[in-house]
Amino acid sequence: MAGAGGQVRLFIAEKPSMAAEIAKCLPGPASRKDGYINTGGGVITWGYGHILRQAEPDEYDPKYERWRAEDLPIIPREWKLLVADSCKKQFEIVKNLIDQATEIVHAGDPDREGQLLIDEVLDYVDNQKPVRRILLNALDEQSIKKAIVNLRDNQDFFNLKQSALARSRADWLIGMNLSRAFTLAAQRAGHRTTLPVGRVKTPTLALVVRREREIENFKPADYFTVKADFQHSDTVFTAYWKPREDQPGLDPEGRLADKAIAKALLEMLEGAAQPAAVTLCETSEKKEPQRLPPALSTLQVMAGKKFGYDPQVVLDTAQKLYERKLTTYPRSDCEFLPESQHEDAARILGNLSGLAHGELAGWSGKADSLTRSRAWNDKKITAHHAIIPTVERCNYAALSETERNIYFLIAQAYIAQFYPVHVYDQTKAELEHAGERFTANGRIIKELGWKEVYGADAEEKKEDDSTTLPAMTKGDSAEFIRASADKKSTKAPGRFTAATLLAAMKEIHKYVKNPDLKKQLKDVAGIGTEATRATIIKELIERGFLREETKKKYLKPTEPAYLLVDMLPEEITYPDFTALWEDILQQMADGSANLDTFLGQQARFAASLCYKAKGANIPLKGEHHCPRCRKGVLQLRNGKHGKFWGCSRYPSCRASYDDKNDKPDIPVRQTEGQG
Structure with a gap:
């Protein structure tokens, strides 16, 4: 050599x-x-x-x-x-x-x-x-x-290494110590089980347990959506009633929940002699920029919604496409692209227009390679960039169905970068009728732009988005035609699937307990990394803490999941601390946090939770509660002289009893004391 x-x-x-x-x-x-x-x-x-x-x-x-x-x-x-x-x-x-x-x-x-x-x-x-x-x-x-x-100097990436070391060692401190501490606590209460505790795994599992309890405890409640049809010029349009802050009959979410009040409101609206007055009508041009090309988690969520794929399948498939040189590095947390890569656009679009896929070929043929969307931004690039097709020509027919579907999503997002922004006129109108306020929204598309590539998938329909509104000005009258109150019921929150749970891990600020942290953690890229989230969910399923049910593969917690989440202190079951740690790991990668300081904090955190494990309140599991310590259960064991019953809290409780017909032979006076 x-x-x-x-x-x-x-x-x-x-x-x-x-x-x-x-x-x-x-x-x-x-x-x-x-x-x-x-x-x-x-x-x-x-x-x-x-x-x-x-x-x-x-x-x-x-x-x-x-x-x-x-x-x-x-x-x-x-x-x-x-x-x-x-x-x-x-x-x-x-x-x-x-x-x-x-x-x-x-x-x-x-x-x-x-x-x-x-x-x-x-x-x-x-x-x-x-x-x-x-x-x-x-x-x-x-x-x-x-x-x-x-090539760059590897020393430029020293801080990234420190961040990875911090993650690895913190996971060891939490995993090794807390798994032992809480497994031992559970075994002292008679549970013959091993409970793995993880810095990311446990708060992720707790999200599913809490969601399941919300569903179990959910009681549907009725509410009413009040709307009215008005006519201006020759156009009839619908506007929605907006209650005042002091409106009686509202539920905590601000919805009208009182049937009698809804009925009285309709009668008052119908009986009003004066026409409605337009109090506001303004139109403004809105521009919606191209949807960014995906990072791994975005791709996993998109593929989960469109094709029902679980996150691990998406990662494995994206990895195969990468190794076949058809797409870029899959474990990316970035949705932007280096400006220098724009020069490959014409070649990549040319390849895509020759694909044996009608839609991708058609869209590529109409794309303008000179268009530069907001995705091209060097300031947003770290070691990664978004996942896009490479300059290699893809033999689409040779791919498996799953590979074709994932390649389709990656190519579709790339093509959309070379379509114009979506432009529409947004009209907002407010009317007053019988002293009540109504609002209507209208939208007229001026340029479909990139939404041509996504079609219906790009639209987020809102209930009060009506399609067309007449030209109105403040002070105009509008004829009241009719009012109605649609009865609706509140719905229980939906169960997580692997894809929606992954999205929750990425948007973890929505689930933190401390309201002051919500804002701070909004910019944190969730808990776990792009590469590990799918693995964590898969592991929770494989280890029997979650199971997938029905065709839609909804995630439901198992009995050990409830036991683990219920016995652990909130510090480890809510994502607040873990999300904060991710924030510190990011700071370390940027060079503004210290490895030793961070690990010292983690060591103290692990120590405090090990101490809490000793006093954890865990329901006893076993038919025969220990009559001596009353905190353990008697378990059948094999000793030198045959079978005997001993306390699950041994050695702190050394109670032992002979076996009599597969039951502990407890003296009568002790049994009476137990009652």
Whole structure:
């Protein structure tokens, strides 16, 4: 392994598929070796995701193999990484190649996790060689060659690595300590179960549990929507009654809930002698910019709504399209595009217009590649950009149905960037009749623009959006024709699906408990990351805390889910703290927060919750409550001399009783004391 003049550049990719694509774009013949590829432009090796893993508690100290409340919290003084068993051979190959290299190119995925998993290997082997960074948002030849020319200093991404380290270590502190603390607390109350607690997983599960309880406790209530038809010139239009603030009969949401008041209101409106007066009528031109191309979570929500796909399927499919060089990097949290990429527009649109898909081909043919939507904005780009088609020509017919559908959504959003903005005239009218106020809204489309690409999917119909209003001016009269009160019922909130739960994780500010935090957290990109949200939901289903029901795959919590959420303190079941942590992790990536300070906070947080676990109020599970401590249940065990019954709170309660016909043989006086 040698380069020109003894210089050896080593690329370390995150996975073999990415390494193979880089190798194709380097000069000279490529020869594949065991665990790496030699080319005239350098050597390429790879990991398999994380080559290194975090040590388990018992790998810090063997005493932690047994779960004991008195050992908690476990706070490592120095964090330990170990080579994953499945990666030992590849690790040795990578280590030897680093020793021989003169320069290293970090080719991890362009995100927080991708930054860490190559950096942690370099740190582990105490690399002192210079390290550059390549950011691959797409795997087509043009994008890779452009990225190779534009390598950056890996030190530029130090803060991103710190943020990833903080996330990884905080998750360890919370997961390892609280899972043990609350599992032990549950077992002391007789529950034979293991309860995994996670910084993101637990508040996500709690969202579903709370939603299910809202549905169970929901009692429908009737309310009335009052509307009236008016005529001005030759046009009849509908306007909606707007109650005053002091209007009697309103429910907490400001809806008219009193039937008698609704009836009296209609009679008063019908009996009024004077015509209605127009108190306001104004028309303004509104412009709706093109819908931005998607980040991963937007794509997951769109695909969930349109095709019923769960988030993991969308991520897996987007990953396949990326590896086939048809679309850009999927684990993106960004909905904007680099301005330099605009030069590829004509080529990409040209490819799309030749697709074996009538709609995409038709829309592309009408798109104007010179149009520059708000999506092209370098200031909004970090390591990522939105997911778009690449310059590679797509053989649409060769894709699977799922791949075609996901490619369709990505291409549709890209094409929409090259249509004009949507322009309409918005008219708002207010009328007064019999002392009551009515409002009507009208909309006249002047230029359909990008909505031509989305059709009905782009429209958000509002109940009081009437289609046409006559030309009116303040002071005009309008003839009252009729009034009606439509009886409606409040509806229970809908159950989450995987797609809507993912959307809730992204818009977590809506679910925080502390109202002061809502505003602060609105700009936080939710809880979890684009790459992990789908995995977290999938894990909750696989571990039996959530189950999918009916064709629509509604998520319902199981009995262990209720137990876990009910026994945990609010600090870990509401998303407030987790969302704040995401905010701090983002600050760390920006260089304005400190890793050690953050981990110190997490250690104190874990310690306080371990203490709370000792006094957690958990319903006892078991037929025979312990008559001695009254806080545990008697469980059948096997001892040296055969079966016996012992308290679930052992060793703090050492009550034990002989077994008599599969029941504890409790002396009568103790049984009486129990009553």
